[in-house]
């Protein structure tokens with residue numbers, strides 16, 4: 351029997367940096383809430399996956415009609431992103447070698463091709479895999495007074511994106527270890543690296559933007575419109 355693919359989507363954040371009246375995953379882009387767009391993308395690439403959606407217990411905006419997956423469940427979010435993901439891991443009845451992909455709800459522009467490539471890599475590499483892109487800009491180290499102290503080499507530096515995918519047993523072990531040692535990790539790969547594993551960097555598209563700040567909204571809308579146009583040609 352082949353391993354099941356699980357898809358954890360942490361969507362319990364408040365999106366405070368956005369400064370909006372509602373959490374950013376419910377802001378509208380090209381006529382639909384970000385959460386609905388992200389789930390539609392994930393479903394287009396991974397219709398066979400079992401979805402676990404992490405939502406805040408007080409969430410007043412979620413509509414189950416936005417979920418295109420047939421097999422899905424809702425779990426409560428935690429205080430931090432990693433707590434939300436841990437809640438999801440604890441709630442599912444997965445086998446140790448099942449593959450778990452974790453994707454931030456705030457990345458609605460992820461492409462179907464990248465999602466499929468990442469699922470394959472997560473199955474192939476023992477240490478798991480993450481979408482990532484090489485750093486293009488010159489990198490500066492800030493000094494305490496907000497001036498540039500020096501230029502850091504960008505050789506071998508990558509931006510970590512999502513999804514990131516690992517075998518269920520490894521991800522449980524890694525996030526469990528991070529919690530035990532009170533290490534706050536902002537992605538799954540850093541928890542896995544802390545155990546000595548080396549997740550595969552899968553080069554992803556540069557337009558897999560995480561909507562974080564208000565000016566990201568117009569950018570994400572333009573990316574979605576351009577992608578739609580490309581898929582028509």
Ligand code: C5P
Pocket residue numbers: 359360361362363364365375404427428429430431432434435453454455456560561562
């Ligand atoms: O705030 P940021 O964009 O870094 O959050 C990354 C992802 O983690 C988002 O999809 C957000 O909804 C989710 N999150 C969560 N639980 C939290 C904090 C963030 O599911 N407590």
